Amino acid sequence: MTRNIGDLPNALAHMDKFQRRLGGKTPAVFLDYDGTLTPIVDRPEDAIISDSMRNAVSGLAERCSVCVVSGRDRPVVQELMGLDNLIVAGSHGFDIWSPTGGGIQKDMAADYQDLLAEVKARLHAVMDPIEGALIEPKKASVAAHYRLVAEAEQGKIEDEVDAILAENPDTLKVTPGKMVFEIQPKIDWHKGKAVLYLIEALGLDRDDIMPMYFGDDHTDEHAFEALAGRGINMFVGRADDPEVGGRTTFADFILGTMEEVEKFLDSLAR
Numbered sequence: 001m002t003r004n005i006g007d008l009p010n011a012l013a014h015m016d017k018f019q020r021r022l023g024g025k026t027p028a029v030f031l032d033y034d035g036t037l038t039p040i041v042d043r044p045e046d047a048i049i050s051d052s053m054r055n056a057v058s059g060l061a062e063r064c065s066v067c068v069v070s071g072r073d074r075p076v077v078q079e080l081m082g083l084d085n086l087i088v089a090g091s092h093g094f095d096i097w098s099p100t101g102g103g104i105q106k107d108m109a110a111d112y113q114d115l116l117a118e119v120k121a122r123l124h125a126v127m128d129p130i131e132g133a134l135i136e137p138k139k140a141s142v143a144a145h146y147r148l149v150a151e152a153e154q155g156k157i158e159d160e161v162d163a164i165l166a167e168n169p170d171t172l173k174v175t176p177g178k179m180v181f182e183i184q185p186k187i188d189w190h191k192g193k194a195v196l197y198l199i200e201a202l203g204l205d206r207d208d209i210m211p212m213y214f215g216d217d218h219t220d221e222h223a224f225e226a227l228a229g230r231g232i233n234m235f236v237g238r239a240d241d242p243e244v245g246g247r248t249t250f251a252d253f254i255l256g257t258m259e260e261v262e263k264f265l266d267s268l269a270r
Contacts, residue, residue: 001228002248006239011253012260015267018253021232025210026064027268028202030195030223031057033070033077035216036236039258040178042148044072044136049081053258056265058083063269067198069093069191071175071182071219073138087202092175092184092219093194094140104201109140112185115171116142119164119183126160133157140184147179157181177217178243191219192226214261224250236261 011018031037037057038047049057060066067087070077074090074097087104089096098104109116119142120135127133132148144161146154161181165172168186175182175190195213199205211231213223224233228250235251237244255261 002250005235005237005244005247005249005251005254008235008239008249008251008254010260011234011255011264012267014253018232021252022210025208027232028065028067028199028204028209028211029060029265029268030067030069030198030211030213032191032213032215032217032220032236033068033072033080035178036214036261037068037081037258040216043134044145047080050258050262053262053265054082056262056269057081057086060265060269061086065202065204067195067202069194069213069215069223071143071177071217073136073140076138087198089191089194089198091138091140092182093189093191093197094184094187096194096198104198106197107139108187108189109185112140112171115168115185116140116183119172122164123157123160127157130156136180141175141182143177143180143182145180175219177219190222191215192222192224195223196226214255221250234261234264 034047037053038049041047069089071092074088074095077088077090085099087098094108096106120137123135123144127135130149130153134145136143144157146157165174171186173184173186175184199211211227213227214234214236216236227233233251235249235254238256255264
């Protein structure tokens with residue numbers, strides 16, 4: 001069941017309620033990156049995690065299972081975080097990597113590389129002349145960012161994305177985000193399915209484990225929905241943010257700022 005983001009209780013202000021939900025179980029924590037561990041920035045390469053947040057994540061990983069589930073390319077997330085001991089699901093869960101290797105690793109888009117290269121070339125032809133437009137190629141998708149593009153020019157990007165999808169209705173889909181169109185293989189796979197896969201692959205589907213997901217974007221709702229009724233979901237962001245608006249969510253609690261996220265992760269590590 002969804003509810004308005006503005007109606008969510010703040011997890012730090014209602015720790016007693018959170019602890020009752022946790023019920024003494026060990027958390028298994030799944031973290032989005034942009035907007036959750038770092039603020040949303042104009043250029044993706046500037047979203048570098050702070051030292052204190054990195055320490056909070058690293059400290060929590062010593063106490064329980066911690067996985068990063070991001071829309072970014074997996075190697076980019078690892079480089080930005082500066083940690084090599086976490087399981088990372090990049091490209092919305094299409095590319096899963098484990099430091100121990102083995103059967104946990106997964107590549108859902110291996111057969112789509114040529115098609116994604118064509119998509120990238122078409123977007124460059126349209127977007128390169130547009131000031132502020134940015135293309136972010138990933139292993140399992142191509143992201144067209146328009147946060148810095150004048151409103152009058154944004155339609156050109158949307159039209160090209162629509163044209164690409166119309167020509168490839170059975171093989172491509174678009175995942176909307178915050179001022180970005182992300183073109184992906186049309187596979188029934190997303191952050192929610194990646195989280196459920198990891199819970200099973202890591203042996204976390206146990207009565208003494210409580211899965212928790214932290215996220216801020218529309219794409220994180222797949223994970224929130226997947227864990228609804230079996231885990232605890234944390235929406236990260238302010239209810240009065242214009243980009244949040246009157247959204248509804250499967251989240252259980254809200255954390256309004258990066259500082260609150262960091263403080264909450266520290267509390268889980270104790």
